[in-house]
Amino acid sequence: xxxxxxxxQVQLCEVAPRDGFQAEKKWIPTEExxxxxxxxxxxxxxxxxxxxxxxxxxxxxxxxxEQVVAAVRHLPGLALRALIPNARGxxxxxxxxxxxxxxxxxxxxxxxxxxxxxxVDQALVRIQSIADYSQSxxxxxTGSISVAFGCPYVGEVxxxxxxxxxxxxxxxxxxxxxxxxxxxxxNPRRVFDLFGKMRDRFPDVTFSAHFHNTRGLAQANxxxxxxxxxxxxxSSAAGLGGCPYAPGASGNVxxxxxxxxFQEMGIATGxxxxxxxxxxxxxxxxxxxxxxxxxLQAGVPKKxxxxxxxxxxxxx
Amino acid sequence: xxxxxxxxQVQLCEVAPRDGFQAEKKWIPTEExxxxxxxxxxxxxxxxxxxxxxxxxxxxxxxxxEQVVAAVRHLPGLALRALIPNARGxxxxxxxxxxxxxxxxxxxxxxxxxxxxxxVDQALVRIQSIADYSQSxxxxxTGSISVAFGCPYVGEVxxxxxxxxxxxxxxxxxxxxxxxxxxxxxNPRRVFDLFGKMRDRFPDVTFSAHFHNTRGLAQANxxxxxxxxxxxxxSSAAGLGGCPYAPGASGNVxxxxxxxxFQEMGIATGxxxxxxxxxxxxxxxxxxxxxxxxxLQAGVPKKxxxxxxxxxxxxx
Numbered sequence: 017x018x019x020x021x022x023x024x025q026v027q028l029c030e031v032a033p034r035d036g037f038q039a040e041k042k043w044i045p046t047e048e049x050x051x052x053x054x055x056x057x058x059x060x061x062x063x064x065x066x067x068x069x070x071x072x073x074x075x076x077x078x079x080x081x082e083q084v085v086a087a088v089r090h091l092p093g094l095a096l097r098a099l100i101p102n103a104r105g106x107x108x109x110x111x112x113x114x115x116x117x118x119x120x121x122x123x124x125x126x127x128x129x130x131x132x133x134x135x136v137d138q139a140l141v142r143i144q145s146i147a148d149y150s151q152s153x154x155x156x157x158t159g160s161i162s163v164a165f166g167c168p169y170v171g172e173v174x175x176x177x178x179x180x181x182x183x184x185x186x187x188x189x190x191x192x193x194x195x196x197x198x199x200x201x202x203n204p205r206r207v208f209d210l211f212g213k214m215r216d217r218f219p220d221v222t223f224s225a226h227f228h229n230t231r232g233l234a235q236a237n238x239x240x241x242x243x244x245x246x247x248x249x250x251s252s253a254a255g256l257g258g259c260p261y262a263p264g265a266s267g268n269v270x271x272x273x274x275x276x277x278f279q280e281m282g283i284a285t286g287x288x289x290x291x292x293x294x295x296x297x298x299x300x301x302x303x304x305x306x307x308x309x310x311x312l313q314a315g316v317p318k319k320x321x322x323x324x325x326x327x328x329x330x331x332x
Numbered sequence: 333x334x335x336x337x338x339x340x341q342v343q344l345c346e347v348a349p350r351d352g353f354q355a356e357k358k359w360i361p362t363e364e365x366x367x368x369x370x371x372x373x374x375x376x377x378x379x380x381x382x383x384x385x386x387x388x389x390x391x392x393x394x395x396x397x398e399q400v401v402a403a404v405r406h407l408p409g410l411a412l413r414a415l416i417p418n419a420r421g422x423x424x425x426x427x428x429x430x431x432x433x434x435x436x437x438x439x440x441x442x443x444x445x446x447x448x449x450x451x452v453d454q455a456l457v458r459i460q461s462i463a464d465y466s467q468s469x470x471x472x473x474t475g476s477i478s479v480a481f482g483c484p485y486v487g488e489v490x491x492x493x494x495x496x497x498x499x500x501x502x503x504x505x506x507x508x509x510x511x512x513x514x515x516x517x518x519n520p521r522r523v524f525d526l527f528g529k530m531r532d533r534f535p536d537v538t539f540s541a542h543f544h545n546t547r548g549l550a551q552a553n554x555x556x557x558x559x560x561x562x563x564x565x566x567s568s569a570a571g572l573g574g575c576p577y578a579p580g581a582s583g584n585v586x587x588x589x590x591x592x593x594f595q596e597m598g599i600a601t602g603x604x605x606x607x608x609x610x611x612x613x614x615x616x617x618x619x620x621x622x623x624x625x626x627x628l629q630a631g632v633p634k635k636x637x638x639x640x641x642x643x644x645x646x647x648x
Contacts, residue, residue: 020520020559022521168633200630200633203597204555204597205596205597205598209336230626231589231592231630232545232551233593235549235551235552236551236552236555236593239520239552239556240555270548273547277519277520277552280521281520281521281522282521314547317482317516317517318484318487
């Protein structure tokens with residue numbers, strides 16, 4: 017019998033408050049955002065991308081970044097992360113009390129221009145200033161690479177291009193890097209191969225994965241990444257999110273679907289599935305829709321049914 | 333770098349004409365059924381479960397089994413399979429010209445009683461008579477085990493129970509056995525473990541897998557099964573299907589989603605994705621809905637776009 021190499025534990029980062037909300041045109045009141053972050057925290061979420069410090073005119077939905085962070089930054093055991101596009105964003109994040117900022121970079125110029133109105137090389141200049149600022153203030157800068165598994169504008173993205181960008185990040189002192197399948201073009205073999213190559217090439221980098229479920233492969237891609245030793249994953253309650261500038265993009269993998277898979281496989285997430293489901297239901301109610309969530313539709317199987325609001329961690 | 337053990341080729345069996353249609357209350361005209369089977373055949377499908385020879389009062393939708401088979405049995409390169417509940421069904425199938433019949437068995441009495449109104453042991457008596465009849469007529473009998481990865485009525489299903497049923501099948505001379513996740517209770521680790529154990533225990537049995545996507549894990553489950561050497565999978569165009577007697581059940585994994593995953597991973601299916609998508613669209617139009625299909629919603633990524641109706645097999 018073959019061996020199935022799976023970890024005992026994973027670390028999830030909940031991104032609905034950033035990646036989910038930013039995709040919503042209709043204004044979500046600040047108090048609703050704060051309430052939902054509380055609900056997610058109560059479900060056991062320990063890491064969350066709570067907002068983005070972008071220009072209010074670029075993403076009006078997140079113009080309340082400071083207020084949101086002020087209201088949730090002291091929640092016990094919750095590590096906050098904010099996405100930032102430039103040094104001005106890093107400055108705002110620092111002043112708001114954020115300890116970890118995430119830089120964004122696209123694997124292709126076409127996506128970079130569509131998403132952030134600059135080429136990849138221009139984005140690297142911005143990131144240099146973020147890295148400098150962060151180091152001077154003692155906050156952690158992490159990085160992401162969008163469309164790392166394929167680009168909706170140009171198609172294939174070579175491992176060499178991804179390697180080049182990771183190298184650029186590491187030269188700026190950024191050692192925690194997320195590879196993102198922004199529009200659902202990854203497949204398990206590509207995920208396995210790319211993470212394998214990049215882990216071999218950059219043994220000191222901590223990699224995480226960010227998968228969208230556009231073509232139904234997010235969970236299979238997570239399984240492939242797990243087998244390559246990746247244990248950090250982004251997910252979004254109710255499957256909300258998607259890149260507004262990427263044609264055909266749909267939601268992030270739903271946190272409740274991912275937690276369900278891990279729990280079923282006996283892999284600890286620290287999250288309580290039933291409470292997370294309640295938070296996702298609330299999220300769906302507030303936003304008016306979900307972004308593709310199987311668990312919200314099918315529920316947990318009978319063997320797992322138990323009272324909501326429990327505090328003991330579930331065992332599969 | 334670790335090794336990702338994947339096959340070069342898989343064999344899919346298209347089950348929409350049986351598993352999909354039987355779940356539809358609204359009558360689908362016989363000529364529409366035949367047309368859809370032709371469309372699937374034109375897309376490169378080489379194995380299909382075309383109907384079920386059950387009593388017309390039990391599943392009125394499939395009362396035209398004989399007519400459907402008569403119209404498609406001579407399609408070149410297409411192996412037909414029919415589901416049968418008893419020896420009378422096997423007799424009808426044989427008379428219609430079917431060369432392969434599939435027996436059904438549930439892993440639990442609760443599901444067996446709900447699905448076929450008999451206990452597991454009573455079902456085995458029926459299967460004995462099917463096996464005897466099939467052997468006397470020289471047609472192949474294969475078997476399936478429903479709810480093999482978990483039962484919506486009783487929860488966990490032990491590997492010992494599955495082993496016992498496989499043993500019963502083999503004693504009747506049935507050596508091709510499908511393990512079915514009828515209501516989406518499987519997870520990749522369970523799939524990997526169960527197939528691993530059963531392949532070790534029954535090296536002469538050819539196993540196949542039948543996954544529903546109730547909780548979004550069908551593709552990940554396929555990936556786990558692949559790594560255990562399973563290369564035969566059922567799928568349903570447009571994701572149609574589901575067990576009408578199983579609470580919470582939703583569609584089979586969509587053929588187009590599964591073919592997309594295989595194609596992306598460089599695993600040959602013999603199916604032309606674009607033609608399959610057209611067939612699935614037609615299926616959705618005829619039936620009035622799909623059963624959960626990502627590809628019907630998101631389409632193929634840009635790098636794969638090419639004219640429909642092509643005859644050359646696509647390369648990923």
